[in-house]
Amino acid sequence: MLARIRRAAEAAGVQILDFEADPDHNRSVLTLAGDAEPLLSAVQRTMTVAVDTIDLTRHQGTHPRIGAVDVVPFVPLDDTPMEEAVALAHRLGAWAGTQLGLPVFFYEAAALHADRRNLADVRRGQFEGLAVRLGKHPPDVGPAAPHPLAGAVAIGARRPLIAFNVYLTTDDLAIARAVARAVRASSGGLPGVKALAMDTRRSRGQVQVSMNLVDYPTTPLPIVLERVRAESRARGTDVASTELVGLMPAQAVEDVMQHYIALQDFRWHRVLEAALREGDWDERG
Amino acid sequence: MLARIRRAAEAAGVQILDFEADPDHNRSVLTLAGDAEPLLSAVQRTMTVAVDTIDLTRHQGTHPRIGAVDVVPFVPLDDTPMEEAVALAHRLGAWAGTQLGLPVFFYEAAALHADRRNLADVRRGQFEGLAVRLGKHPPDVGPAAPHPLAGAVAIGARRPLIAFNVYLTTDDLAIARAVARAVRASSGGLPGVKALAMDTRRSRGQVQVSMNLVDYPTTPLPIVLERVRAESRARGTDVASTELVGLMPAQAVEDVMQHYIALQDFRWHRVLEAALREGDWDERG
Numbered sequence: 001m002l003a004r005i006r007r008a009a010e011a012a013g014v015q016i017l018d019f020e021a022d023p024d025h026n027r028s029v030l031t032l033a034g035d036a037e038p039l040l041s042a043v044q045r046t047m048t049v050a051v052d053t054i055d056l057t058r059h060q061g062t063h064p065r066i067g068a069v070d071v072v073p074f075v076p077l078d079d080t081p082m083e084e085a086v087a088l089a090h091r092l093g094a095w096a097g098t099q100l101g102l103p104v105f106f107y108e109a110a111a112l113h114a115d116r117r118n119l120a121d122v123r124r125g126q127f128e129g130l131a132v133r134l135g136k137h138p139p140d141v142g143p144a145a146p147h148p149l150a151g152a153v154a155i156g157a158r159r160p161l162i163a164f165n166v167y168l169t170t171d172d173l174a175i176a177r178a179v180a181r182a183v184r185a186s187s188g189g190l191p192g193v194k195a196l197a198m199d200t201r202r203s204r205g206q207v208q209v210s211m212n213l214v215d216y217p218t219t220p221l222p223i224v225l226e227r228v229r230a231e232s233r234a235r236g237t238d239v240a241s242t243e244l245v246g247l248m249p250a251q252a253v254e255d256v257m258q259h260y261i262a263l264q265d266f267r268w269h270r271v272l273e274a275a276l277r278e279g280d281w282d283e284r285g
Numbered sequence: 286m287l288a289r290i291r292r293a294a295e296a297a298g299v300q301i302l303d304f305e306a307d308p309d310h311n312r313s314v315l316t317l318a319g320d321a322e323p324l325l326s327a328v329q330r331t332m333t334v335a336v337d338t339i340d341l342t343r344h345q346g347t348h349p350r351i352g353a354v355d356v357v358p359f360v361p362l363d364d365t366p367m368e369e370a371v372a373l374a375h376r377l378g379a380w381a382g383t384q385l386g387l388p389v390f391f392y393e394a395a396a397l398h399a400d401r402r403n404l405a406d407v408r409r410g411q412f413e414g415l416a417v418r419l420g421k422h423p424p425d426v427g428p429a430a431p432h433p434l435a436g437a438v439a440i441g442a443r444r445p446l447i448a449f450n451v452y453l454t455t456d457d458l459a460i461a462r463a464v465a466r467a468v469r470a471s472s473g474g475l476p477g478v479k480a481l482a483m484d485t486r487r488s489r490g491q492v493q494v495s496m497n498l499v500d501y502p503t504t505p506l507p508i509v510l511e512r513v514r515a516e517s518r519a520r521g522t523d524v525a526s527t528e529l530v531g532l533m534p535a536q537a538v539e540d541v542m543q544h545y546i547a548l549q550d551f552r553w554h555r556v557l558e559a560a561l562r563e564g565d566w567d568e569r570g
Contacts, residue, residue, distance in 0.1 A: 017560040033561055077561070160557065225546060241547045247557040253538060260545040261510060262526045272445065272532040273553055275302040276318055276362070277562040 001053050002028060008049040013038035018247050024200045024208075026061025027070070029163075029246045033077070036088055043072060043092060044099075051100050051150040056127045062198045063210070064123045066130060067102065067151030071119065074110075074157045085157035086110045093155045097142025100150070103134055104142045107156040112140050119154055120194065127151040162213040162221060162252055163245035165198070166228050167206045170237040173199055176207035182231040183211070183224065190219045190227060206240055221252045222259035250274075286338050287313060293330040298323035303532050309485045309493075311346025312355070314448075314531050318362070321373055328357060328377060329384075336385050336435040341412045347483045348495070349408045351415060352387065352436030356404065359395075359442045370442035371395045378440045382427025385435070388419055389427045392441040397425050404439060405479065412436040447498040447506060447537055448530035450483070451513050452491045455522040458484055461492035467516045468496070468509065475504045475512060491525055506537045507544035535559075 005028070006019055014034035021028040032042055047069045054068035072092065074085035089110035096102045111117040125133050130146035138144045139152065146152055168176055176197035181187045184195035192215025198208040213224055229239045250268035257266040269278045290313070291304055299319035306313040317327055332354050339353035357377065359370035374395035381387045396402040410418050415431035423429045424437065431437055453461060461482035466472045469480035477500025483493040498509055514524045535553035542551040554563045 015561070017557070018555070031560075221546075239547060241549050243550055244548060244555055247555055247560055248551075250556050250558040253542075253556055256541060256546060257538075261506075261541060262524060263529060264526050265528055266533075268556065268558060270303070270529055270532055271535050271538055271553070272302070273535040274559060274562075275316075275532055276300070277559075 004053065005030065005046055005049050008045040009042050011038050011042040011045070014042040020245065022063075022245070024061070024198065024203050025063035025210075026059065027063050027065065031246050036084065040088055040092060044095060047072070047096060047100060047153075051102070051147065055149045056151045057149060059127070062200065064120075064126050064196075065151075066105075066123050066127050067147070067153045068149070069102075069153045070123075071107075071154040071156070073108070074155075075160050076157070082109050082157060082159075089155045089157045093141050093153075096153055096155070097139075100147070102142050102147050102150060103130070103139035103144065103152040105152065105154045106140045107154050108158040110155060110157040116140070119156065122154045159214070160249050162216050162248055164211050164213060164221065164224070165243045165245065166209045166211070166225070167200065167204060167240040167242070168209065168232055168237045169206065169240040171201045171205055171207060172237070173197060173201070173207050175232070175235045175237055176209050178235060179228060179231045180209050180211075183209070183227050190224060191215055192219045193224055216249070216252060216255070220255035220259070221248075222255055289334050289338065290315065290331055293334040294327050296323050296327040296330070299327040305530065307348075307530070309346070309483065309488050310348035310495075311344065312348050312350065316531050321369065325373055325377060329380060332357070332381060332385060332438075336387070336432070340434045341436045342434060344412070347485065349405075349411055349481075350436075351390075351408050351412050352432070352438045353434070354387075354438045355408075356392075356439040356441070358393070359440075360445050361442070362445075367394050367442060367444075374440045374442045378426050381438055381440070382424075385432070387427050387432050387435060388415070388424035388429065388437040390437065390439045391425045392439050393443040395440060395442040401425070404441065407439045444499070445534050447501050447533055449496050449498060449506065449509070450528045450530065451494045451496070451510070452485065452489060452525040452527070453494065453517050453522045454491065454525040456486045456490055456492060457522070458482060458486070458492050460517070460520045460522055461494050463520060464513060464516045465494050465496075468494070468512050475509060476500060477504045478509055501534070501537060501540070505540035505544070506533075507541055 014032050017033050018031040050069045056068055074088050076082055076085040086109050093104040097104050105116055105122045106112050107116055107119050107122050116122050134144050180195035180197045183189040183193055185191055185193050194212040196210050198210045200208040232238050257263040269275050299317050302318050303316040335354045359373050361367055361370040371394050378389040382389050390401055390407045391397050392401055392404050392407050401407050419429050465480035465482045468474040468478055470476055470478050479497040481495050483495045485493040517523050542548040554560050
C-alpha cells in the first residue's frame with residue numbers, strides 16, 4: 001500500500017523529499033516539493049489512493065488522526081508568499097470535498113474559523129468522534145458527515161516545523177505525560193512547542209514525548225531537548241534517544257552546532273556536500 | 286590581493302566552494318572543486334598570482350608555513366580513486382618546479398619519501414629555514430634553493446579532513462600547549478588528531494588549540510571536542526568557542542547529531558535544504 005501511495009505521488013516537476021512509516025504511530029509521512037500545479041496534482045493522486053485503500057474503522061495507532069489522509073500542510077519555501085500556500089490549500093480542499101467526499105477542515109494560515117487554527121483542536125475526538133462533531137458544526141467544505149472509511153481531512157498552510165520525538169529511559173507513561181505538559185506552550189512551557197505523550201512501550205519498552213517545534217527560531221531544538229532532559233531527570237528518568245519525523249531545516253543544524261559545539265560561524269553551506277551543490281561561494285556571499 | 290587570487294581561480298568547470306582569510310594565522314584557505322583538467326588549470330593560475338604578489342620575507346603569522354603557497358592538497362571525492370589525486374599532485378608539482386621556480390615537497394599519499402608523508406615534518410623550520418634545509422636534502426622536484434620571496438610548496442593528496450580550532454577561556458599559552466599535547470596522536474592522544482597551540486591573544490585575548498582531524502571516522506569531532514574540554518577543565522580553564530576552517534564533511538554533522546542529540550536515524554539528506562538539492566528520496570534509498 002505504501003508503495004502504491006509513493007507511486008501516486010510521482011509526477012513531473014515534483015520531488016519526493018522524504019517518505020517514512022512509523023509502526024507505533026501507525027502513520028506515514030510523505031514530503032513532496034514542487035511548483036504549485038504539479039504539486040497539487042501529485043497530492044490529489046496520492047489522496048485518491050489513500051482514501052481508496054485505507055480503512056480507518058480498522059485503524060489503531062498512538063498518534064491522533066481524523067482520517068485516512070489525516071493532514072495535508074502546504075509549506076511555502078524560499079520567496080513563496082504564504083498566500084500562495086493558502087490558495088493551494090483551499091483549492092485542494094474544494095476538490096477533496098466534492099471529488100473524494102471528505103469533510104475538510106482548514107487550519108493554521110488556511111483556517112476560516114479562529115477555533116480551527118490549531119491542528120490539535122481540529123483533531124479533537126479523532127475519527128471516532130467525527131459523526132457527532134460534524135452534526136453540530138459543519139466542515140469548512142465537503143459533506144457534513146464523515147466518509148465512512150476515510151473520515152475527514154485537515155488541510156493547512158504553515159511555516160516549516162520540526163517534528164521531534166524523545167524516548168525516555170522509563171516505561172512510566174505518567175512521566176511522559178508530565179514532561180509533555182511541562183514543555184508545551186499551551187500549559188505554560190516553551191513558546192512554539194507542542195507536545196504529547198505517546199505509548200510506545202510495546203515496541204520500545206520506553207515511553208515517548210512527541211513534539212512539534214512550530215517556532216524553532218524562537219525556541220531552538222537544543223533548548224527544547226535540554227528542557228525535556230531536565231524535566232525527565234527531575235522525575236528520576238532521562239533521555240534515551242531521539243528521532244526526527246520528516247525533515248529538519250538547516251537552521252536546526254546551525255542551532256545544534258552553536259549550542260553544543262560553540263561553533264560561531266557555522267552555516268549549512270560550510271558542509272562539503274552542501275557546498276558542492278550550492279554553486280559558487282561568492283554567490284552565496 | 287585576495288580578490289585577485291579568487292578571480293584567478295575562476296574557470297569553467299571549477300566551483301569555488303569556500304574562501305576564508307584568518308587574520309591571526311595570516312593565512313587564507315581557498316577550496317575548489319572540479320574535474321581534473323579544469324581544476325589543475327585553476328590551481329596553476331591561482332598559484333601564479335600568489336607567487337607574484339606575496340612576499341614571505343615580510344610575512345608573519347601564528348600558523349607554520351613554508352611558502353607564499355604553503356600547501357595544496359588534492360582530495361578525491363565520491364568514487365574518484367586516490368591514484369587520480371596523486372597523479373594530479375605530481376603533475377602540478379612538476380609544473381610548479383619548472384614554471385614558478387618553487388622547490389616542491391610531495392606529502393601524504395603523494396609522498397615520494399616516507400619522512401615527507403607528514404605535513405608537519407615537511408613544514409619543520411618553516412620558510413626561514415628553507416635554504417639550510419634544501420642545502421642538505423633536495424626537494425622532490427624543482428630547484429634546490431628556495432624561491433627568494435615565495436619559498437617552497439607542499440603538494441599532496443589525501444582524504445578529507447576537518448580543520449577545527451578551539452579557543453580556551455584563558456590567555457595562558459602554556460595551557461594551550463599542554464592541551465594540544467594531550468589530545469594529539471603523535472604524543473599518545475587521540476588517533477588521527479593533529480594539534481598545535483596558537484597564540485591568538487592579541488586579537489582574541491584567548492589562546493587557541495588548532496587541530497586537524499585527519500581520521501574523523503575513527504575519532505569523530507564530538508570525541509575530540511569533549512577531550513579538549515576535559516583536558517582544559519583539568520587545567521582550570523574551559524572551551525570558549527570553536528571555529529571551522531574550510532569545510533566540514535556531512536559525516537561530522539551526523540556525528541554531532543548522534544552524540545549530542547542522541548538522534549539515531551539522522552542522515553544529511555534529512556535536512557530540508559539538502560533534500561531539495563539531492564533528488565528523489567527513493568533514489569537515495
